[in-house]
Amino acid sequence: MLKVENLHTYHGFLHVLQGIDFELTEGELLAIVGSNGAGKSTLLGTLAGVYAPKDGSITYKDEEITKYSVQKVVSKGICLVPERRQIFSSLSVKDNLLLGAYHRYHKDKKSIHKDYDDVVEMFPRLKQMLDRPGGLLSGGEQQMLAIGRGLMAKPKVLMLDEPSLGLAPLIVKDIMNILKRLCREMGTTIILVEQNVKAALKVADRGCVLAHGKIAISGTSQELLKNPKVQEAYFGKSSNKSDVPITM
Template identity: 50%
Template sequence: MLVLKNVDVFYGRVHAVRRVSLHVNQGEIVALIGGNGAGKTTLLTTISGLLRARGGSLGFEGRDITRERPERIVSAGISQVPERRLVFKPMTVADNLLLGAYHRYSLKNKTLISKDVDQIYEMFPVLGQRRDQPAGNLSGGEQQMLAIGRALMAKPRMLLLDEPGMGLAPALSQMIFRHVAELRDVFGLTVLLVEQNAKSALKIADRGYVLETGRIILQGPSEELLLNRDVQRAYLGRDVGDES
């Protein structure tokens, strides 16, 4: 579904992503893990078209999107939930959701979009209860739900999730990860998940890639990565000799 081949991305003179190749099959959750500064967010932003790859190619469902504009990529079926949520805080919850459907809006689609909003409220009931409140009044977990709902309003086939558990209490973070699993299991969405909490990400993912200083250094099924001692030591908070 998504294929990256030898992708290079620069921030000015900084070579942030180095010849990265990866793929995501339809219906998968694929985790991209790594430490701060590894290039994870840069890679998602490049897939979304907000940054341009200096080299390599990006393909989505057989279509070359390497040079596509961000709005064309959204229309093609890819939506991103950005790091730190970035909801429009002065606007109401309902208006934030409607913004997610901006490229679909027309009088003809107005009824359909209204039904889609109701589906988001069914998925996240707290958003329905607070639909008329400013998004800035929501808790961090509720803002994350809103950011996911806003992305879903674009009717994507692939969702790019950037650090959905960032800054959340453990219980709220686990609830968000359960919702991410539901997006695949119930709604059939394909998900590329960037997350520093490697254990939570790999538990719900089918496969994973480990990114370090802009390069893919490991990849494989999630079960194998969870048992990999290098991954355990670097990303799961365990030393090699810790079998607990």
């Protein structure tokens, strides 16, 4: 469904992504984990059309979208829920949600209201505060609103950048369960970028560890959870083996 080959992205002279390769199948949840500065947000931004890669290709359903604008990427069915929510704080919850469907308004107007009802049912807490300004919501509620707004774009591929950032463990668990449900019940393909490695891998089908702009380790989520290098680097578990921390 989505294929990334030899992707290289720069910020000025800084070579951030250094040859990224991976593939996604429909309905799969891929976790991309790693420390600060590994290139995770740049990877999502490149896939979303925010950053133009210097080399490599992004193919979606056999169509190369490497040089597409953000608007065209969204129209193809790929949506990014950015880090730190970035909701419109002065607008109501309802208006924030409806803005997620702005690009569909003229050609898909009839189905927008049904999609809105479906999203509201998925987030019962938001249903109770549809007229409340987004800026008055708690961090967890704002994250649910950001995900709901993303879903209003009717994406086939939903990308999330650090959705657990700054949230309490119980809220993180709720959000991870919602993502898992989106894959299992709605067939949404999800790319989840996270520093909360354990939470991400518990709900993911597969995972990649990003280090210094390259994929250092990849495999099923269970393989990564049991990997001594991952355990040592992210869970604080020492290994009796001669494994070293994840580097490139």
